[in-house]
Every structure is written in structure tokens, then in C-alpha cells.
Amino acid sequence: MRDFLPADKARRERVLAVIRERYRAHGFDEIETPVMEEYARLHSGIGGDNEKLAYNVLKRGLDGAAITAAADSPADLTDLGLRYDLTVPLARFYASHRGELPSVFRSVQIAPVWRAERPQKGRYRQFMQCDIDIMGDASSRAEAELIVASLDTLDALGLEGASVRINDRRVLDWMLGHFGFSEAERPGVLITIDKLDKIRAEGVVAELRERGASEAAVDAFESFMRRPVTLEYSPFGERQVRKLLPDAVPDEIVAHLVGIGAAVSAARTTSTIVPGDIPLVFDPFLVRGMGYYTGTIFELAHPSVDYSLGGGGRYDGMIGRFLGGDVPAVGFSIGFERIVDLVKDAEDEASRSIVLVHDRDVAVAELLAIKASLVAEGLRVRLEVRTKNLKALLERASADGYSSFAIVSAGATSASLEIKPLT
Template identity: 40%
Template sequence: MALVKKPVTGMKDIQPAEMQIRDYVIGLIKETYKGFGFTPIETPCVENIANLSNKQGGENEKLIFKILKRGEKLNLETAQTEADLVDSGLRYDLTVPLSRYYSNNAANLPKPFKALQIGPVWRADRPQKGRFRQFYQCDIDILGDPTNLAEIELILATTTLLGKVGFKGFTVHINDRRILKGMAKYSGFDEAQYDEVFIILDKMDKIGLDGVAKELASNGFAEESIERYMGLFKGLNEAEDGVAYLAETLGDCLEGGAAENLKQICEAVTATTQASFKLQFDPTLVRGMSYYTGTIFEIGVEGFPGSIAGGGRYDKMVGKFTGMETPACGFSIGFERIVTILLDEGFTVPGSKEKIAYLVEKGVDSKVLGTVLQEAMAGRAAGQQILVAWMNKNKKFQKEQLTAEGYSEFKEFYKEALK
């Protein structure tokens, strides 16, 4: 049977031009985030299936690449349930592995701990443009800080990075899960129904306010609750200060300190940021992960569907491992989406070294080849990027290919002498 040349569905080969951009962006990420005091760590790509299926990952838990038990532990003949076959899976994000990592190593880590993770994750999703089954995530997280300094630092670090990459005029949408719950409680929805209400609310940008009302009604929610819920959003449209409006309107339905917390974050970020962006309170921002407990945020770029970064506070996840709650907050950039945007815009990596190609005619004697290699090594020591390759018969086509890879200078070496 012939081997298959194409990658597995949902995976892709990365060409040199894209790889150059990816390496540049990753280098910028590390440099920028280290400047904010974040420490690089690495976790395994495989996690215990119980960790991945703990009802914290939302829809992603339906997309796990599950791994069969190995060796004698795998017994297909006696297996009756999935648990008899599966004991681990590929991670679908970096947050669950980080929580496990912290719970296992907290005694040896500083408090608070500022973590930086860059690595591949896997989701058995339907592949489409800009969405793959294997893709990179880049996360920064602060564990052990219950104050909003964590949110402020995360937003400043992420927006600083995007500014360095070249993004301008983007929007940081910010909300708080406590505000979402306060609005739902004020409207009269049962607490057990909150997640269902939020899933419908999350479609606001696609179906509008009337569409949300219709879908809530079609799902059997009380007309009185829907009307009161819609009234809040209509009031927000007329209010100059949305957070202040909700704080006053929701009263005891809103958890104490939630509105003030959001106000402080917005004021601190606006006063200190050096990047060009808009910070906007967005009461329709939900974020799909059920592990979020407080502030949530997303970043949108005009002309690009969906968000390019997102995150929030998840104070209860580490406690799932240790039995003791640990404050935690994180921000993840959509690395693949950022690279896609840069590729579409024809982005060129700034400050790239000049790439020189030494083309050597086949059949040169060892003395000539030695001279070529010595000259190449001297150039590399001086900081040049030099490729040494045999000269093809179709030299013109070879140069065209190398030019497409960024080589701008060519030196040719022949059997007799340099021509």
C-alpha cells in the first residue's frame, strides 16, 4: 500500500516563508512577556483523561483526541466502557495543564507565579480556514494574586505585544462573569439556566437583540424574564457609563465589588498603556469556558472575524486538584490567527539578516570546496546568513526558488575559478 503524502485532515505542513514569521512572532512573544516578569514553563501534551473531562472546558471536552491504554492495560476483548479503553488524551488548551502543573509544583514556585506557555494543542474540530486540529497557543497566567493587578498586567502585556507585532486600533472587550450572573438573576432566570442563557447571549453580534429574545423564547424561558433582560440591554445602549448603570440598576443582584473592580481595571490600563487600542466594556461578552469566575476579556481586530486573544479569571480550577482555591487569571493570544493575518497582509520580518547563497559547481576539487566553506564560515561568524549548495543544471530556476525564500545575493564557484 502506497504511503500518504498529504498531512492528516486538520493538520498542515508549514512552508519556510510562514515558518520565518512564526519564529519571529514567538521570539517577540518571549521577549515581551519576559519583560513583564513572566517565566517560561512547559507541560506535557498528554494529560490524564479525568483532568480533561472535568466539566471545566465547555464544548472543547467534546473535541478531545483520546488515547488508548497501552500494552497489557489495553484489553479489547474485556472492555465494556470507554474508561476500560482510554486513560489519557491530547490537551485541548494550556490552562488545564497549567492548573495541574501549579498544583503539583506550587511549593517550589514564587507567589504570585507568572507563567508563560507556548505550545501545540489539539481539538477534533471541523477544519476550516484559520482553524486546524493542531495549532499553537501562547498563554500568560498569574496564579496566587486575588487582586485586579493580575488583570491589569495581563492586559498591558498582551496589548504591548500586539502593538510590537504591528496591530493598531484593535478593541479589548472586557466584562465580568459576576455581572453576567447579576443581570440573569435580576431578570428572574433560574441559576441552573444561566449557562443556557449565556450561550444564547453570546450570539448577540450575529443575531442581534431581537434574535436573542426570540431564541430565549423558543427555548422556553419566561416572557417576563426575557422582557426584563432585554430592558437591561436597551438601558445600556442609552447609558453613558454602562458599568455604573448596571451597578445602580442591579442593586443586590450584583455581587459586591464587581463593578468597582472593572472600573479600576479600565482606568489603570487606559492611564498606562503604550499601545494603540480601545478598551470597551461589553456586557454581551461571555467566553465559552465554564471555568471563568470573574473578569473576562477578548481582543477583536476590524475586518477579521472572531477574536485574536481572550482570557479571564478562573479562581476555582486549581482547587479541583488541591482542594484549596487558588486565585488565577490568564490571557491567551490566538497565535495561528495572528500569523494568518500577517500572511494575508504580506508581512515581512523586520531587520532580517541578508541571505546570501553560495552556488558551487559540481565536480570542484576539495581545495576549491574548502576555500568556499572557509569563506562561508567567516561570513557566518560575522553575522551573515549563508547557504552553501551545489549548483543545479537549471541555474536560473534555482535562483528564482532561492529568491522566493529571501536570498538576495548570489556567489558562484566553478571548477576552474570564480567567474
Template identity: 55%
Template sequence: MAAKAGPPRGMRDFLPAEKRHRDAVLATISERYQQHGFDPIDTPALEEHDTLHSGLGGDNEKLSFQVLRRGLDTADLQAVTSLDELTDLGLRFDLTVPLARYVATHRAELPSVFRALHIAPVWRAERPQKGRYRQFVQCDIDIVGEASSLAERELLIASADALDALGVSGYRFRVNDRRLLTAVLEAAGVAPDQHLSVLITLDKLDKVGIEGVLDELTTRHGGQIDARAMRDFLERASEPVELDAHAIAQLMSATEDSAAELVGWAADVAGRIGPEKVVFDPTLVRGMGYYTGSIIELFHPELGVSLGGGGRYDGMVGRFLGDDVPACGFSLGFERLIDVVDSRRHAGASRLALVYTEQTPLQALLGVKAELIQSGHAVVLAQSKKNKKALFGELETLGVSRVAQVESEVPPVDELTWRELGE
């Protein structure tokens, strides 16, 4: 029986044109972020089981691919009460938890304020479906050690620059703050130990609407929540809210000082990247429980999808160090972003092709190829075929823009006759 030829479910192969497009987009993102002072790092694909299941990864911890300990036998399998006892490693399910561990590991070698750029694949045991994969790339930038809103400002300005460099338009940064949401919950009488549960329900607003959210809150929390206060908030929050501290404070049942902090950095960013690109969304939650302050989502209204998100997570690094360390990060959703970016704009350098025959002297052919490479060109060799249309079609899929035919006599480079493909 022949082995199955396809990749594992939820994972993908990439043909050369796709891979070139992905690499070109990643190169642009990396270049722009580094221009803004973010330093590239990398971490192992595998992390210790206890690191990945330390309570920092939220629901993603349940989606971790776990690795069995070496040397297990049937006696070990019979003796355990939990499968976790059989594992000591796991594939990283995001880049935030590894970053927190990385900073704790290398704290003495890093600057007091560290700007990290981490672009790498992650793995989650998702149920595969359209747009949701078990292996995918994340593009994260994080600022660790900066307690002020300078972090939020830098993260969004750098990300907007990367998006603009990719030719992405029409995007919006939706912003909110967990502390403002906490004020809403307190005004509705939600007990502190129920805050996360209620926020998870609020996070479903876009999918189930106001009535759906209220029905779930009533079912799960009953008389423990002031449904009238929550309905009032949701109805008022459905209308656009300007970046105004007084208006936000009134809506969120918060102090004007707490609203002013958000307005300060968000308005500054809007002034720098475009006022239409930053909007306050009082119902923005983002499901991860580790957020402690600002929360951000990159949204594309025309596509109706999120292209990334992030926020402040001041408590995470301290879980490894034992000392509080402020941290804020943002992640571009690369797998969705790649579908938005025009592949023709970011296809990378075009390639040349030398089409040769059986009579072409290979030594001379390779000499011409070497000269072209030395002059900065990428060069593909292709043997001639009777069906030139099919041959040129194959070469176009390889990113070739011009071809030169080389017969039994190989001319000097400056005497080659080039033909433009696609004309």
C-alpha cells in the same frame, strides 16, 4: 497502492518560508512576554484522562483526542460500557487545564505569585474548516496566586506590547465581568442552575442578533426568565457604554462597587496602552464555564475576528490542590494572528547564498561558509544552474537576500562579489 501523501485532516505541513515566519513571530511574542516577567514553561502533549475530563475544560473536553490503554484485547473491548473505560491518556486540548495541573504538581517549587508563559501546540477533534484546525498553537500567559486586579493589568499591558512589537494595529480589548453578567441574570429572574445555559445563549448575540437570542431563551427557558427585562438589557447594551462605574452599574443591575472594580483596572490599562484600545462590552460572555470574574476578548474590528481572549478563573487550580488559588490568564490566537502580521517585518535574519559549480573545490567552499557563519551570517549553499532566474527564485523562497558566485577559484571572504536578490 501508494500511501496518501497529505497530512491528516485539520493538520498542516509548513514550507520553510511559512515556518520561518511563524518562528519569528513566536520569538517576538516570547521575548516581549519574558520582558514583562513571565517565565516560560512546558508540559507534556499528553495528560491523564481524568485531568482532561475533570469538568474544567467545558465543551472542549468533548473534543479531546483520547489514547487507548496499552495491552487491550478483544475481551476488554466487549466488557466495557463506555469508550472512556478504554483510555487513560489524551492530547491536551488547551493550555489552561495543563497549567492548573502543573501548578498543583510543582506548588512547593514555585513562587507564591507565579507568572507563566506557555507556548505550545494543542489538539482538538474539530470538524476541519477554514481557520479551524485540529492541531494549532496557543500562546498563553497566566498569573497564579494574585487575587488583585494587578493580574488583569499586567496581562493586558504585556499583550499590547507584544502586539505592538508585531506591528499589529487597530485591535481592541473588549472587557466585562462574569459577576456583572450574573447580576443581569438575577434581575431577569434566571435561576442559578440555569445561568451557564443562558450565558451560552447570550454568547451567540453577534451571530443571531437580539431577536435570535430572545427566541432561543424563550424556547429553552420559557416562563423561567423575564423576557422583557432581558430585551431591555440587550437593547440598552447595544449602545456604546463608557468606562464609568455608575453607568455600568445601572446597565448591569449591579452595585456601583462591583462595577468600579472593573472600571479601575480597565481605565488604568486604557491610560497606558491607549484609550481606544480598551472598551467595555456588556454582552461579552466567552463560553468557558470556569471564568469567575473578569473576561477579556482581543478583537480586531476591521477583520471582524477575535485574536485572543482570557479572564479570571479562581476556582480551577484549587480543584487540583484542594485550596482556593486565584488565577487569571490571557491567550493570543496565534493561528489568526499569524495572518495579520506582515511576514516581511518578521522574517528573521536574512540569509546569504554561495552559488558554486562542479569545478568549485568543496573544501575551500566550506571554509568560506564557516567564516561567514562565524561572522554572524546564515549561509545556504546552492549549485549553479543554467536558469539563473529559477535558481534565484528558489533562493528567495529560502529567505536568501544576497548571493555570491564561487567558481573554480574560491576568493577570500572579503573579496566575494555579492548580488542583491529581488532588485
């Protein structure tokens, strides 16, 4: 968990403002949910491994004897917990307010979440998530809307050239069945296949054999991975999808993926984007770890980094746990903590800021009158008492994002100030 100095906080807020504005432009409405949820909901099995990282809140009023008696049962000790993502709270929110929401609801959630991670670079125990979700739409339009809005947001942040790796959990399940893996061993097989980018096909095959996976199925998987594949360019579409899958893949799954590509391509045809360019890459072995995904899954990639900047997928079964009937739902989360480090500072922000360094004998009324005048002109203004070490004062102001300064003496006005650059 981190503190943020003023310059860092201002930078984060500028990025968040762009994200909020772009999501709103695409028709998403922002909601807010409590930082805590019921323990039973957070540990219902829909959060995957994140449930193990949840911060739980001790029940109020327990005495020493009660704590000792329930020491081996966390559910008896706690009744609430800090949210570890925004999807579980959203499912509860939708189930609670469905009657007050439109039949197809497009939500934005931008808020901190908490996980008991081991402290290490890039892993935080408190971090910001930026989620957009669509509930009530089972068609490929929902995925396309999420992808277009997310890519547009990155463009607005100056991170053009992003693409989305896309797959479908139904494709993965069908392929594993096609190779011959039993349903019981498929979760473990997926854990190994998820390492494909790191250990390559040879490493995956070796690990599957070490795990004791069905020998014939591993042989079939290995044979498929070694098949000859031509390197011709093929844009995202039916040909690309079928080319990367075994024969006889279900037509409805292919049609769903192709429909997403066609919609994204149409939406991305603007004056600044090459007509017909589809920023989608089909990856039949993209897994994503969350077990609640039921269909399309995707990850956001950018050529400037070798890690994903976000992702999401369809989770049609989650809300049904609260309502008793399935509701189609799909979401996309931008990795804010990763993106904020890539965004360049806006120069115009600093150009409209000034530090007024005043002598101690300047009347407060004069200072505030000058400040009010500059603020009315649209400037960001800070008052600082002049010190012996003026250089250190100005260096700090520059580090905080200010671009200019002026010395204020008794009797000065905003019109008489001599404004100088800080750098």
C-alpha cells in the same frame, strides 16, 4: 494538521521570538508541560466542550476481549489523552510544584494543543497556543498586567490599535438573576446570549422564547435591550460600566472593572500612546464559552479583522480541584494562528541572507571557508550546486526568504564574490 515549508516555519519562529521576548520583559517565566495528561483530569468537567474534542490514548496491553467489554466506556479504554488547551495542564503543574514557586507566579506557555475538530477553514486539529497566566493574585492588578503585556506584544508585532472587550461573569450572573432567569436555566440562556453579535437582540429574544425560558425574564431582558441609550462618547470607567447595566449592580464588581481600567490607562501612557487612552471596551454581554471562568473575562480585538485575536479570564476555582483550596488565577491567550497571518515580514531578515551558487569543481574546503566568513559577518548562508536551470534555483531561494546570491568558481574568496539581489 499541517506541514510548514521553510519560509512559513521561519515566519512563525520570528513571531514566536517577539512574543517570548515581550512576555519575558513583563516578568513572565516560561514553563513546559507534557503533551499528554491523565484522562480523568482532561475529562473532569473543567474543559467545557473541548473535552468532547480530546484525542484519547488507548491503554497499553488491552486484548480484544477487554476492548470489547469496555467498548461503551471510554474511561475504561483510555488512561491518557493529548492536551486540548494549556490551562488544564497549568492547573496540574501549579498544584504539583506550588512549594517551588513564588506566591504570585507569572507563567508563559507556548506549545501545540490538539482537538478533534472537523476540518474546515480556520479550524485545525493541531495548533499553537500562547498563554500567559498569573496565579496567587486576586486583585485587579493581575488582569491589568495580562492586558498590558498582551497589547504590548501586539504593538511589537506591528499590530498597533488593538483593544480589549471586557466583562465579568459575576455581572452576567447578576443580570440574569435581575431579569428573573432561574439558576437552572442560566447556562442555556448564556449560550443564546453569546450569539448576540450574530443574531442581534431580536434574534436572542426569539430564541429564548423558543427555548421555553421564563417568559417574564425574557420580557425583562427585551425591555432592557430596547431602553434608550445616548450615543455620547464615554471612556472606560465607572460611568460607562454603570450606564450599560441595570440599576443596583453590586459596587464591588464595578470597582474591580474600574480598577483594571485605571491600571491599564496608567501603563499605556507612553510617548507613542495618547495619554489617558484606555484600550478597553466594556461589553456586559460578553460571555466566552468556558464554564470555569469565575470573574473577569476578556477578548482581544483589532480593527483590521472582524474576529477576536485572543482572550481569557479569571478561573479562581480550577486549581482548587487539585489542591483542595481555591487559588486565584487569571489567564490570557493570544490566538497565534490568527496573528501570524497578519504580521508583516521583517525586511531586515531577508537583507542579511545569501545563496552561494557554486560550480561542481569548487573544493569543499574553499566553499566552507567562504561560507564561514559570511556567517561570521552575520549573514544567513545557503550552498547550492549550480544547475542548468539557474532561474528556477534562484526563484526557489527567493521563496525561501533569501535576498541575494553569488556565483562561486574555483579559487574564489568571500572578498571576491559579486553579490547580486535576487529580485
